[in-house]
Amino acid sequence: MICRLSPLHRKSFIPDNAMLPSVAADLSYYDLSPEYYTSAEVSVKLTPSAYPSTVVSVSIGAYNTQSQPSGLETIEIYDDNGADGLPGNLLYGAIVWGLSHSYLETITIDGPTITSGSFYVAVRTFSNKDNIFQDDTDNGTSYYYNGTAWLPDTGYTSYIGATVFQSGSDAPDYDRANNAVGLTLNNPESGNLHPPCQWI
Numbered sequence: 001m002i003c004r005l006s007p008l009h010r011k012s013f014i015p016d017n018a019m020l021p022s023v024a025a026d027l028s029y030y031d032l033s034p035e036y037y038t039s040a041e042v043s044v045k046l047t048p049s050a051y052p053s054t055v056v057s058v059s060i061g062a063y064n065t066q067s068q069p070s071g072l073e074t075i076e077i078y079d080d081n082g083a084d085g086l087p088g089n090l091l092y093g094a095i096v097w098g099l100s101h102s103y104l105e106t107i108t109i110d111g112p113t114i115t116s117g118s119f120y121v122a123v124r125t126f127s128n129k130d131n132i133f134q135d136d137t138d139n140g141t142s143y144y145y146n147g148t149a150w151l152p153d154t155g156y157t158s159y160i161g162a163t164v165f166q167s168g169s170d171a172p173d174y175d176r177a178n179n180a181v182g183l184t185l186n187n188p189e190s191g192n193l194h195p196p197c198q199w200i
Helices: none
Strands: 023-027 036-038 042-046 053-064 073-079 090-096 103-108 119-125 130-135 142-145 150-152 160-166
Touching: 042 160, 053 073, 053 119, 119 130, 119 142, 119 160
Parallel strands: none
Antiparallel strands: 023 160, 036 130, 042 119, 042 142, 053 103, 053 130, 053 160, 073 090, 073 119, 142 150
């Protein structure tokens, strides 16, 4: 005996909700062909495509002028509540060391959850031997700290990025009556599916 759906029971059934899937999104602007490097404290402004977004890792393009693993470097994450949308409140801070020479490293962190707007990932090195790679392009997202304020790093893009985890959410254009976006069903009905069992 097997259970099959007879024609009399072939009805549509309305679920309570439809969810968009959870995704991990990489946020960065470098092109993987660096032309320069800098020992200045630099940051990059990153903007998730959906909210909430939790920062789960940070990427840094590190370069040591003595071809050695890097020394101490500070990673900081700020919100965009500063003057004119610049780095404002510190949301996360950590010290890392031993990053590979001339390599793009990904560092897993227990980062903050961003609920709106943009955030900044900043990197500060403790030695002029340790540097951050840069592209010779300018997309308006890179900044440097001059000791008192964050300023646009005109003409450059620093090798700083992040990965964010965006949890599933309600599908914004979900057609609840017809069960799917862009799909029309004839006479949709709600209920529980209990097909009869028949000998075949």
